[in-house]
Amino acid sequence: MVGCGNSLMSEDMVKDGYEDIMNVDISSVAIEMMRTKHASVPQLKYMQMDVRDMSCFEYEYFDNVIDKGTLDSLMCGDDAPLSATRMLGEVSRLIKPGGTYFLITYGDPKVRMHHLTPSAYNWNISLYILPRPGFKKPGNSSSSSAKPCLEAIPLTSEGMLPPDYVLEDPDSHFIYICNKKVGEVAQIHPHTH
Numbered sequence: 001m002v003g004c005g006n007s008l009m010s011e012d013m014v015k016d017g018y019e020d021i022m023n024v025d026i027s028s029v030a031i032e033m034m035r036t037k038h039a040s041v042p043q044l045k046y047m048q049m050d051v052r053d054m055s056c057f058e059y060e061y062f063d064n065v066i067d068k069g070t071l072d073s074l075m076c077g078d079d080a081p082l083s084a085t086r087m088l089g090e091v092s093r094l095i096k097p098g099g100t101y102f103l104i105t106y107g108d109p110k111v112r113m114h115h116l117t118p119s120a121y122n123w124n125i126s127l128y129i130l131p132r133p134g135f136k137k138p139g140n141s142s143s144s145s146a147k148p149c150l151e152a153i154p155l156t157s158e159g160m161l162p163p164d165y166v167l168e169d170p171d172s173h174f175i176y177i178c179n180k181k182v183g184e185v186a187q188i189h190p191h192t193h
Contacts, residue, residue, distance in 0.1 A: 003070030113159035
């Protein structure tokens with residue numbers, strides 16, 4: 001998991017049966033706190049590193065990578081496009097063919113797809129949209145009115161939402177499932193510092 005912070009997600013994954021979860025974060029404080037908290041959980045490993053340079057891992061080292069806000073954080077920083085390119089290049093380099101990059105973000109396709117679609121990444125991308133829990137349509141005072149879409153949203157050939165798609169909750173979570181293609185060689189260029 002990139003940018004794990006102090007999230008409970010990895011701990012919950014162990015409870016669900018996952019056996020080998022590497023968590024990375026740029027914050028040494030967060031990493032030490034989580035190492036201490038989970039010292040007796042051998043399935044969880046923690047490393048302090050910058051996700052824009054994960055060169056300590058070999059090519060195609062991971063089956064999957066989960067990102068629940070790290071790309072969003074980089075997009076708010078200095079040199080956002082370069083930072084995003086470096087991180088996504090590293091993620092693509094590290095995922096085995098057939099593996100998946102799970103991106104959970106507030107970024108809709110207009111602001112995320114151009115970062116996810118360079119051919120060098122070799123990804124087939126599916127999009128799911130989850131409204132905020134408790135979201136109510138304007139004028140609807142009853143219970144939550146927006147329902148999560150449990151099917152992938154069809155995207156246009158440019159990777160955008162269809163023109164007739166109505167996004168009920170603009171603060172939805174966008175889940176991009178980026179599957180690394182099998183049998184195709186990515187042209188990942190080493191990053192420069």
